[in-house]
Amino acid sequence: MAALEVRGLRKQFGGVVALNGIDLDIDTDRVVGIVGPNGSGKTTLFNVVAGVHPATGGTVRWQGQDITNIGAHRIARKRLVRTFQQAMSFPGLTVDENVRIAWEQGRRDDSRWASPGMILDFVGLAPLGRAIAGSLPFGSLRRLGLAVALGVSPELLLLDEPGAGLNDSEAQAFAAVIAQLPPQGIGVCLIDHDMDMMADLCDRLVVLDFGTKIAEGPPGEVLSDPKVREVYLGPDKKAAAS
Amino acid sequence: MPMIDQSAGKTGGAPEGVRPRDRLALLTADNAAVPLPAGVQAITAILLAGLLIALPWLGLGYRFLSIAITTLYTAIGLYGLGLQFGQAGIMSVGHAALMGVGAYASAILSVQLGLGFWTSLPFAMALSAIVGGVIGLPTLRVGGQHYIIITFCFCALFVIVLTNGGTFTGSATGLDVGSVTPLPGINFDKLSNNYYLVLAALFLALAATYLIGISRYGRTLRAIRENEQLARSVGINVDLHKLGVLMVSGLFAGLAGVLQLYYLRHISPTLFGAFPSLYLALMVMLGGARYLYGPLIGAIIVNFLPEVLNLEPVDARIAYGICLLLVILLLPGGVGAGIKNIYLAIRGGLETQGGGSNGRA
Numbered sequence: 099m100a101a102l103e104v105r106g107l108r109k110q111f112g113g114v115v116a117l118n119g120i121d122l123d124i125d126t127d128r129v130v131g132i133v134g135p136n137g138s139g140k141t142t143l144f145n146v147v148a149g150v151h152p153a154t155g156g157t158v159r160w161q162g163q164d165i166t167n168i169g170a171h172r173i174a175r176k177r178l179v180r181t182f183q184q185a186m187s188f189p190g191l192t193v194d195e196n197v198r199i200a201w202e203q204g205r206r207d208d209s210r211w212a213s214p215g216m217i218l219d220f221v222g223l224a225p226l227g228r229a230i231a232g233s234l235p236f237g238s239l240r241r242l243g244l245a246v247a248l249g250v251s252p253e254l255l256l257l258d259e260p261g262a263g264l265n266d267s268e269a270q271a272f273a274a275v276i277a278q279l280p281p282q283g284i285g286v287c288l289i290d291h292d293m294d295m296m297a298d299l300c301d302r303l304v305v306l307d308f309g310t311k312i313a314e315g316p317p318g319e320v321l322s323d324p325k326v327r328e329v330y331l332g333p334d335k336k337a338a339a340s
Numbered sequence: 341m342p343m344i345d346q347s348a349g350k351t352g353g354a355p356e357g358v359r360p361r362d363r364l365a366l367l368t369a370d371n372a373a374v375p376l377p378a379g380v381q382a383i384t385a386i387l388l389a390g391l392l393i394a395l396p397w398l399g400l401g402y403r404f405l406s407i408a409i410t411t412l413y414t415a416i417g418l419y420g421l422g423l424q425f426g427q428a429g430i431m432s433v434g435h436a437a438l439m440g441v442g443a444y445a446s447a448i449l450s451v452q453l454g455l456g457f458w459t460s461l462p463f464a465m466a467l468s469a470i471v472g473g474v475i476g477l478p479t480l481r482v483g484g485q486h487y488i489i490i491t492f493c494f495c496a497l498f499v500i501v502l503t504n505g506g507t508f509t510g511s512a513t514g515l516d517v518g519s520v521t522p523l524p525g526i527n528f529d530k531l532s533n534n535y536y537l538v539l540a541a542l543f544l545a546l547a548a549t550y551l552i553g554i555s556r557y558g559r560t561l562r563a564i565r566e567n568e569q570l571a572r573s574v575g576i577n578v579d580l581h582k583l584g585v586l587m588v589s590g591l592f593a594g595l596a597g598v599l600q601l602y603y604l605r606h607i608s609p610t611l612f613g614a615f616p617s618l619y620l621a622l623m624v625m626l627g628g629a630r631y632l633y634g635p636l637i638g639a640i641i642v643n644f645l646p647e648v649l650n651l652e653p654v655d656a657r658i659a660y661g662i663c664l665l666l667v668i669l670l671l672p673g674g675v676g677a678g679i680k681n682i683y684l685a686i687r688g689g690l691e692t693q694g695g696g697s698n699g700r701a
């Protein structure tokens with residue numbers, strides 16, 4: 099049984115079907131990548147799984163419990179934690195306080211981090227602890243977003259385009275940090291558009307298109323799948339289909 | 341280790357080597373999140389406490405002391421408002437009504453059941469807390485603007501209910517109470533003793549505000565103020581905490597209301613209507629809701645300004661308006677922010693010149 103089991107998940111915004119019956123199993127010992135064109139429902143999948151939006155149909159089970167629509171904060175307390183596509187922080191507070199807030203919420207006797215400072219060290223923000231989060235350069239803000247999520251001591255981390263807006267070297271550094279997570283018992287489910295990085299980093303890729311899972315498997319296999327190539331390389335065909 | 345940032349962001353507070361043209365920006369910045377050294381905090385607290393304790397002995401006269409008492413119980417109510425607005429980001433424009441709930445609860449308990457100051461105080465505070473929570477209940481999910489309107493409506497409704505409450509609320513004339521039940525050797529009919537009673541309550545309010553500010557609870561409230569969605573996603577029960585802070589704010593309001601009642605010995609509905617409520621909002625913004633001494637500073641300015649400048653009530657209102665405009669334009673964080681920024685600027689300047697840091701401006 100996988101740690102996270104998504105079954106027949108549907109989400110409709112008025113007339114827009116953002117998720118059209120998604121089935122997904124994710125374990126906490128690896129990196130699973132989710133790819134797909136813009137508007138294919140990747141962020142919505144995270145939002146519904148993490149309880150930001152209620153599901154229209156289907157179920158989400160986490161560690162054997164049904165967590166569908168139980169509310170975002172309860173899901174986070176169960177150590178299923180997500181980051182946001184738009185880099186988010188508590189902008190008026192210091193970097194230290196940002197991470198401490200999350201760390202205090204996720205604190206348990208067996209917490210991975212003995213102090214918020216350890217998390218800042220891990221993501222490389224330690225020298226900026228006293229900076230106001232809202233004044234951080236974008237790259238650091240991205241890292242702060244990761245640090246805040248890690249503060250909750252997640253067992254599975256849903257990362258929504260953590261590399262978006264970063265330059266190449268920053269993105270590479272970020273990927274290096276993400277690769278360190280599964281060996282420490284933090285599963286990662288990652289959305290990103292950089293196919294080379296995703297192929298490198300992920301043990302498994304899931305491809306969404308129009309709210310439907312069209313392919314799933316090892317990156318090499320998935321990226322050579324004709325259906326996937328059509329979605330990514332045949333915009334004219336796609337335009338004709340829609 | 342991965343990811344060492346080369347382009348380190350600017351840290352909050354006073355950056356090193358401030359150029360003159362950045363001075364204004366420095367003054368207007370909101371540095372509430374920048375921690376002050378423990379020594380500076382302690383010295384400020386001791387000086388302030390000493391001054392407030394010494395006040396009745398400075399020979400400033402009966403009228404001055406009366407205004408001081410008004411200032412202090414108002415400040416206690418403002419500390420509740422400072423908590424909900426400054427920490428959790430929830431502004432109310434009906435806060436005087438919440439003080440009124442405490443004041444009237446205590447007065448009615450006195451008139452109907454003969455309960456004195458000390459026995460009615462816990463009931464009055466609890467009732468204010470409950471009412472504070474109930475007002476917030478319908479607006480938890482829809483956000484701040486709705487809450488502001490609800491508080492205003494509550495305030496108007498409260499006055500109407502009091503005015504039409506017959507002998508139970510004393511209608512438009514209001515209710516009278518006796519004096520505070522004396523403690524052994526302390527008779528609160530003496531103005532300076534009444535001052536010390538209110539001052540003791542203010543110290544409690546300040547201590548509670550300080551402790552909440554540095555606690556996990558305070559950080560949780562600030563997280564909600566700064567980013568509700570992110571707060572939820574790290575596991576914070578946002579609705580529950582909003583409700584909680586409104587109730588804590590109600591406790592402060594109840595305490596302030598009862599102190600007001602037993603200082604004035606007579607209350608009537610107009611004390612708790614729209615105008616007093618707006619003044620409370622004005623004071624907390626003037627002083628700086630996010631700063632430990634902000635609410636007290638706001639209460640001092642608004643209560644003493646007409647006295648110092650010898651203003652008629654109408655002129656005073658104009659003066660308040662001008663003050664508020666100036667603060668909004670120049671000191672969005674309030675006068676408390678300005679004082680802290682001056683301190684940070686001086687410290688920054690001294691440090692860059694190789695000098696040590698000194699006390700507060």
Ligand SMILES: Nc1ncnc2c1ncn2[C@@H]1O[C@H](COP(=O)(O)OP(=O)(O)O)[C@@H](O)[C@H]1O
Binds near residue numbers: 142
């Ligand atoms: N909050 C929302 N309200 C209305 N429509 C939404 C909302 N969020 C997403 N959608 C719609 O759902 C679809 C999927 O969006 P999204 O999940 O953001 O895609 P992706 O992250 O894959 O780019 C899009 O058509 C988008 O317009």
Ligand SMILES: [Mg+2]
Binds near residue numbers: 141
């Ligand atoms: Mg997206």
